[in-house]
Amino acid sequence: MKKNRLLSLIFTCLILGMMFMPKAKAAEAAAPTGRVTTASTALNVRSGASTSAAVVASLAKDSYVRLLEKNGIWYKVEYSGGRYGYASASYITEVGSAKEATVNTSSGGLNVRTGPSTANGIKTVLAKGTAVVVLSESNGWANIVYNGTQTGYVSASYLKYNTASVSSGYAAVKLSGVPNFKQTDSRWAAVTLGTSGKSIASIGCATTALAMTESYRLGYTINPADMSKRLSYSASGSLYWPTNYVHDTGSGYLKTMYENLKKGIPTIYASTNAYGGSHFVVVTGFKGGSLAASNFIINDPGSNSRVTLDQHIAAYPNFYKLVFYR
Structure with missing residues (x-):
């Protein structure tokens, strides 16, 4: 291993068959x-x-x-x-503090006013059950968004908050066009990584994940076999990451992944299992709602059945790091 390399060494991926139970899915909030x-x-x-x-x-x-x-x-x-x-x-x-609510009058509609007072003019009347977004609330009045873009003030007493959005209401994000490569694909499963003598099928989840993110970043397909030719590996088969990739081991990884998705950047998520084996997946989307692992969508190089991050975490529960390009 060259000491002057600026690329960091990652763990060798091990594909170990494990039974898992997906975690309970968090309630989804309406769009913010x-x-x-x-x-x-x-x-x-x-x-x-x-x-x-x-x-x-x-x-x-x-x-x-x-x-x-x-x-x-x-x-x-x-x-x-x-x-x-x-x-x-x-x-x-x-608007991170926005909350989803519905009009909850006993009968009749709810007046929307130009300001937070009954002295202000009425802009419109909202029917019972109408969905609104609350921007702020003060002195019994809520500043709301209704009909998509219209704003006004209503009596907060006649609103019923969506319980999921009170704690969180993150918008859904989907990155279209990220390929979903599998390391066991016969087209490249037997390709050897460097001089290790080990194949993509056996230890190549990181190479396969990187092929996905690089294909998306560059705008053309780079399959895992071609990706391996562009990379350097240690004698054991661990790859050296490209220098434009950032490594983040912080505890706020869910928020980091979400912010990356908003920027149009897929994130490689790495974690380990009880035996020390590591595995890498690519986060490609977020369903919307609370910032929970069950709401993140993944491409898993080693599994066709794991499609959300909580399912991956059930098999590899110990967070290692995030890797993403700048």
Whole structure:
């Protein structure tokens, strides 16, 4: 091993068959809200997640919009009651304190006012059961978002909070186009890693995970066999990571993975089992709701059945580190 290498050495992956029980799935919260943070102009809402898609609406600076999911650099938004489009995520900041609620009047509707007082004018009336997002609450009044982008004030006494969103309400994020390679695929399973004499099928989960993230980063397919030719390995078959990859061993790894997804970056998650064997998977999405392992979607190089992070953790419970590109 060369001492001057800037690449870090990772554990050898071991594929050990283990029975597992998935953890209970956390309740999912409704989509949160974002604030438009353009410099001065309005933000275009388009019919699709592309600058070539038609503009269907625009959102004023500092206005609020309901977020449905994140797809790469685009948010799917509700820009009007029941109307949806896509807006650039670069100009939207999530409101972390926003809470989902529904109108809970005993009869009749709930007045939405221009300010937090009965002296303020009525903008509209919301029917019982209408979903709203609460931005803040003070002195018995809630500042809400309704019909996607409209804001106003209502009496907080007539709102029923969604219990999942009171604690958390993170938007769904999905990275489309991350390949789902398996290290046991016959096209590369027998490929030897460096001079180790060991194959991708036996110890190549990290190489396979890296092939997925590099394919996504570069925009073209690099299968595990081709990936192995671009890498260097120790005598035991452990790979040296490319220098543009960051290693994070911090305890806030769930939040880090979520923030990476929002930036359009898949994260390699590594953990170990009771026998010391390590395994690497790629986090490619988040279902929405609470920041729990059960809501993270993964591509597992060593399994067709493990599709969420909690299922991987059941087999490899000891967190090791995150690895992702800059």
